[in-house]
Amino acid sequence: VENVRLLDRLSSRRAVLGTLYLTATHVIFVENGSETRKETWVLHSQISSIEKQATTATGCPLLIRCKNFQVIQLVIPQERDCHDIYISLIRLARPVKYEELYCFSFNPKLDKEEREQGWKLVDLNEEYNRMGVPNTYWQISDVNRDYGVCDSYPTEVYVPKSANAHIIVGSSKFRSRRRFPALSYYCKGNNASICRSSQPLSGFSARCLEDEQMLQAIRKANPGSDFVYVVDTRPKLNAMANRAAGKGYENEDNYSNIKFQFIGIENIHVMRNSLQKMLEVCELKSPSMSDFLWGLENSGWLKHIKAIMDAGIFIAKAVAEEGVSVLVHCSDGWDRTAQVCSVASLLLDPYYRTMKGFMVLIEKDWVSFGHKFNHRYGNLDGDPKEISPVIDQFIECVWQLMEQFPCAFEFNERFLIHIQHHIYSCQFGNFLCNSQKERRELKIKERTYSLWAHLWKNRADYVNPLYRSDNSQTQGTLHPQIAPCNFLYKFWSGMYNRFEKGLHPRQSVTDYLMAVKEETQQLEEELEVLQERLANLQKSQSGDNKVKSKQQDRSKQFGLYTSNNSLANTPQEYSNDLKSFPSRSPSQGDEEDSALILTQDNLKSSDPDLSANSDQESGVEDLSCRSPSGGGCLPSEDSGKDSDEAVFLAG
C-alpha cells in the first residue's frame, strides 16, 4: 500500500510518507524519497494488538502495538485498504500452528553441523556437574524418563539420594500437575540447595507420607542444617483460597523440621494488568511529572518487581548465610517459582552473571522446567488470559541489579533487551512450546536454530565494559538492599520506551567504553608489532645489516582519532507557543543538524529486526559518541546491515 504515513508519537508534526508491505513474516514500512530509504520491519509474532481507529480526513489510522513495546501508528489513505491490512494482520499475528512460526522458515545460512553445534552451546548436564552434582547427597533420577511422572518436567531431574522412585512418584501424586520437588540450585560450599515444586494437594487436612519423606530427604541432603525453609511465593490469601479446591500449602505440623514462609507475589493476571497500566503511562502524550509518577505507582509494576526481588534476596540469604535449604513453590510452580529461583541463583552464583551462565540459567530454570512460553507470550493464538509478562519481570530484576552493581555482570543492557525480543520473536526455536516434551515432539533442535548460538556469535556487542572478573562484585554473593530508598527501583525506559530513542540518554557510556576498549586492544596489538620492528631494526643496525624492514603501511592513526562526537539532536516541543510565531521554517534547523548526523546509528546491526527500526528522526542517534578515524572499532553499519537483510530475504 502506498502513501502511508508513519506517525511519530513524540511529535505530531513529524510524520513520514512511505509504502507499507505485508510479507509472510513481516510488516515492512519503507520510507519514500530519502536517500537512505529507511525501513521499519516488524515481525508478525511481535504484534500484540492492532487497533483500527475512526477514519479522519487524512485517512484511516491503524495502531499496532508490539510485544517488544514498539508502538506503530500508521495512517492509510483508503479505508478499504486499511480494513484489508487489519484483517490480514489479525490472522497473521495469531498463528494457530507452530509450523507457521518464523523460526521454521528462518534460515541464517548455517550448515547442519553448525546448527547442532549451536544447540550444544548450553548443556544442562554440564551445568549440574559444575554445581557439584551428582554427589553423596544428590543423584540424577530417571523416574521421569519418558515423561511418565510429570509431562512438564524434563526427563532428567536431580533429587536427594535418599528419595527413591516410590517416594518421588508418591510425592508427585500429592503435587499440582505432579510437579514434585526437584533440585534447582546446589551450593557447593555448604550443601544448601534450592528445590522447586508445585503446591501440595493438601486441601484442609490431606497428608501424604511420601511427600513428607521427600522434604525430609531434602533436609537430610544438607547435613549442616536441621530444617528446611518452604517458601510459598503467593500471597497468603491466594494460598488459602486454593485449599478450598483441594490444593494449598504445607502444614508445619505434618512436616517435621520445616519453616514455612509466604512471600506475596501476585499472580499472572495481576501482573498482566499491571504491565498494561504501566504501558498506558508510557504511551501518554507529553505527560506531566505527576501524571507519570502517579501512573507508575498506580500500575504497581515496580512494587511487583520488588516483591520478586525480595523473595530472591530472602532465599539467597537463607542459602548463603544460614546454610539452610529452601523449597520454593507457587501454584503450579512454573511462573513465580521460576522467577524467584533464578533471581536467587543469580545473586548466589557469579557464574550466572556471565553471558554463558545467564543463558544456562534461563535454560535451567525456565526452559527445562516447563515454563509455558507459548501460553505466556502468546506465540500461537490462545487464551488471552494465559498471557503474562513473567519472564519480562525476571529480566527487569536483572536490569535493576545491574544498575546497583555496575561491575557485577559480564553482559550489558542490550543483551537483556535482545533476549526479551527473541522470547517473543519466534525467530529461534529455544522458547517454543510449553515444555521439553512438546519441543522434543516437534523436533525443534532439528528444525530450528538456537538463539544462544546467535547471541554467542555476536557476544562482542553484549559485553559490559565495566566487568572485571577480579572485582569484588563479581566474587560471591550479591547483597542488595531492601528498602526503596536504599535500592532505587527505577523505571526501565530502555525497555518499555525502547523505540522512543528521544527519551534516552543521547550518549551511551557503555558504547563509548566498548569502543575505547576495542581500540585499546588494537593498540596493544600495534604496540607489539612496533616493538618487534624496533628490535629488528636495532639488531640490523648494530649488525650493519642493511635489510630494510618492510615499510608497513599503517593507515590507522590510532593516536589521532578525531572524535565524531556529532549529535543529531533536535529539540522537543518545549512549548506550544512557538508554533504560532512566524519564524524560520523549523525544518531548516533540522536539516542543519541532520547534516551532522553520522549515521552510525546502530551497534545492534547484528539483529536485523532490531536495528532495522533505527529511527533517526525521533531523536538523536549516534550511539557511538566516538569513532576513531582509524575505523574498525565499531561494526561497520553498511556491511552489517546488508548481510542481515540478505538473511531476511532468504527467509
Next chain:
Amino acid sequence: MEFAELIKTPRADNVALHRPFHAAVEGTLCLTGHHLIFSSRRRDNAEELWLLHSNIDSIDKRFVGSLGTIVIKCKDLRIIQLDIPGMEECLNIASSIEALSTLDSVTLMYPFFYRPMFEVLEDGWSSFLLEQEFELLSSVTNEWRLSCVNKDFSVCPSYPAVVIVPKSVDDEALRKVALFRHGGRFPVLSYYHRKNGMAMLRSSQPLTGTNGRRCKEDEKLINATLRSGRRGFVIDTRPLNVAQQARAKGGGFEQEVHYPQWRRIHKYIERFNILQESFIKLVEACNDQSHNMDRWLSKLEASNWLTHIKELLTAACLAAQCIDREGASVLVHGSEGTDSTLQVTSLAQIILDPRCRTIRGFQALVVREWLQAGHPFQQRCAQSAYSNSKQKWEAPVFLLFLECVWQIHRQFPCSFEFNEQFLILLFEHAYASQFGTFLGNNENERAKLKLPQKTMSLWSWVNRPEELSRFQNPLYEANSLVIWPSVAPQSLQLWEGVFLRWNRPSKFLEEAEEERINIIKYNKELQAKVNALRQQLAEMEAGEEGQEN
C-alpha cells in the same frame, strides 16, 4: 565574642558514632569554635570525622537513663548519631552545637578564620572578572560595551560594579531604566550566541503598575539587541495571572503596545517557598526506611521535586530554542530576577555553549550568572532540608540548578568535562564551606565584608591540579554542538548522588567509576606509547635511509 564561652564541655570520651552503612565507632568527641571533631582511639586506622558547625542543619537530643543521644542532621543531608554518656555533658554539647551552628554574624563564620594549608597558585577571587569575559566578546562583536554605571552599587544594589549593555545605550539611560525595573535590575547581557549573534538578556520585572507606565529608554535598550526586522522573545517565569497581579504592587510585564517587536511567553517556575517545602518533603521521603514501594513512589510524587526539575529544564530549553532555532534574542525575567531568572539563563547556556560544559567554563558560569548576578546565597542557603525553624528566605534554588545540570549530564555523559562529584561539591560549599565564595548575597555585600582580602576563594583551591583531577569526567570529549536534553518524565531521574548519597552503599558505584577511569587511562597510556614508538621508528628509518644515500 569568644567561642570558648559557648563551649561548656569541649571534650567527651566514650562517645559512640553511628552512621548508615558503617559499624558504630567509639571514640572521643571534641568541640572547637567551628568544628565538631570525632576521633576513634583505635590505633590501627584512626577513624575521624570533622564536621563544620555551619554544616549542621538541626539537632535532636534524647535520653535513655544517663546515656544521651544527639542526632545531627547536616545541610549536605547526612544524618549522624552520637551517643554521649553523662546527661550534663550531653546537654552541654547539644547546646554548644546549637549555638555554634547558628551564629548570626557573617564575620564569625569559619571562612574568616580558615588558613589554607596549600599554596595558592591562582587567586580565585580574580579568576573570573567580567572584564575578561568582555574581552572575549569584543573579539566577535562590537555591539556591546562595559558600563561602570553601578560602580558604587547605587544604581542597582544587587548588581556587580560592571555590567555589559548594548553599546548604543548610555549610562544616563541605564539609570532611567533602573528606576523602571524592580530593584534597579535593568536588562543586561547574560549570553551572546556566537553562532548567530543573538543575545540573551536578563532583568527583573518592569514597574508598569496598574496604569501601564512605560519607559522609552527601557524599550530602546532591549530593542537595541534586535536585528532589523526581527523579533525577540520575553520569557516571563511567572504565569500570566501572577504577572497581572504583580501590577497592583507596582510590578508588571512588558505590554505588547509598547514592545511590539517582542513576544511574551509565560513559563511558570515555582517560587522559593514552594521549592523549599518540596525539598523538605523529598528529603523526608529519601530518609523513610520503610520497605513499601507504593509509599516511596507516592512520597516522591507528592514532593513535586521532579516536577520542578521538569518545568525548569523546559523553560531553559525553550529559551535556548528561541535563540538557536528561532534566531531571536531573548529577555528573561520573573519578579526580582534573582532566582528563577538565573536558573533559566544559566541552564540555557549549558545547553547552548560548549564552554560552559568545561570545568573552568562552568566555574565562570556560576560566578557570572549566580554570584555576580546577585543570587542571594546567604539567604537561600542559610538552612537546608532539616531545618525546623520556618524561615522566609530559604530555598534550594541553586541546588535545583545543579540538579538540572546533572540531568543534562546524565543524558550527555561524554559532553561535560566535570563529573557528578563537582556538582555535589558546589552544593556542599553553597551551604557550608571553609571558603568565602558563597558568603554574602551580592557583590556589594561581598565588597563590604572584604571577602577577597579576608577569606580564601573556593576556586583557588579547586583549580589546583591535584584537586582538579578528582573532578574530571574521564569520558569527556569536547562536543561543540548545542545539546538538547529530553524533558519527558521517563528521561528524568532522582539525583541519587545527593538525595540517596548517605543512604545507599556507595562501594559498588565507586568501583564502577574507578573502572571507567582505568579503562580510559590505560587507553591513553597505550596511545602515548604507540605514538612514541612510531616516532622512534620513523626517525631510525629516516636515519638509515640517510646513511644509504
